[in-house]
Amino acid sequence: MSLLSSAAHLVTGALLPPLAMSALMAGAPGASLAQLRAPIEEVRAINFARSYAVKLNGGLQAYRPAPCMFATVTNDNPCLVSRGPDGFVFRFLGGPPAWEERQEPATLETEIVISPDGRSLQKLVFNGAPR
Numbered sequence: 001m002s003l004l005s006s007a008a009h010l011v012t013g014a015l016l017p018p019l020a021m022s023a024l025m026a027g028a029p030g031a032s033l034a035q036l037r038a039p040i041e042e043v044r045a046i047n048f049a050r051s052y053a054v055k056l057n058g059g060l061q062a063y064r065p066a067p068c069m070f071a072t073v074t075n076d077n078p079c080l081v082s083r084g085p086d087g088f089v090f091r092f093l094g095g096p097p098a099w100e101e102r103q104e105p106a107t108l109e110t111e112i113v114i115s116p117d118g119r120s121l122q123k124l125v126f127n128g129a130p131r
Contacts, residue, residue, distance in 0.1 A: 042073035044118025045088040046080075053110045056127060057094060063108070065094040081111070087122050088114045093130060106130050 050069040057063035068079035069092050081089040093106035111125035 038072050038074075041116065041118040042083070042088070045083075045114040046071075046073050046090070046118075048118055048120070049088070049090045049110075049112050049114050052112065052121060053092070053094060053127070056110075056124075057108055060097070062096065063094055064097050064099065065110070066092045066106070067100065068092060085116060086113070087116045088118070089125075090114070091126075 046069060050065050053065050053069070054060055054063055066079060068077050069090070071077055071079075073080055073083070073088070079090050079092040081091045083089070089111070091109070091111040093109050095104065095107040099106060107129070108127065109130040110127045112127075113122040113125060114120070115122050
């Protein structure tokens with residue numbers, strides 16, 4: 001028996017009663033990861049908005065959206081302007097491939113409203129030179 005498994009046996013078997021062990025396991029990182037899973041509508045919305053902007057601006061050979069459009073939809077995502085019963089509003093910069101890696105200025109700004117279910121375009125608010 002390894003030192004680690006001996007210590008685990010000592011902790012689980014002798015020091016902590018079963019209910020205390022259950023409480024510890026309920027607060028384990030795996031439980032919190034499951035709670036952090038983004039709702040499918042949010043995933044669809046950011047994917048739809050990104051794909052729409054790429055297609056609108058000439059495809060991946062000509063255009064790349066800002067990295068925040070490749071992240072999850074969280075309250076701290078700078079591309080997410082708002083979300084609510086009317087849908088998701090995204091505003092983000094973009095430019096030619098590798099524009100950010102080369103520290104070049106963005107050449108386009110897109111603002112787009114996606115339906116609440118994340119499946120369709122509600123409105124293209126703006127797509128042009130950065131404002």
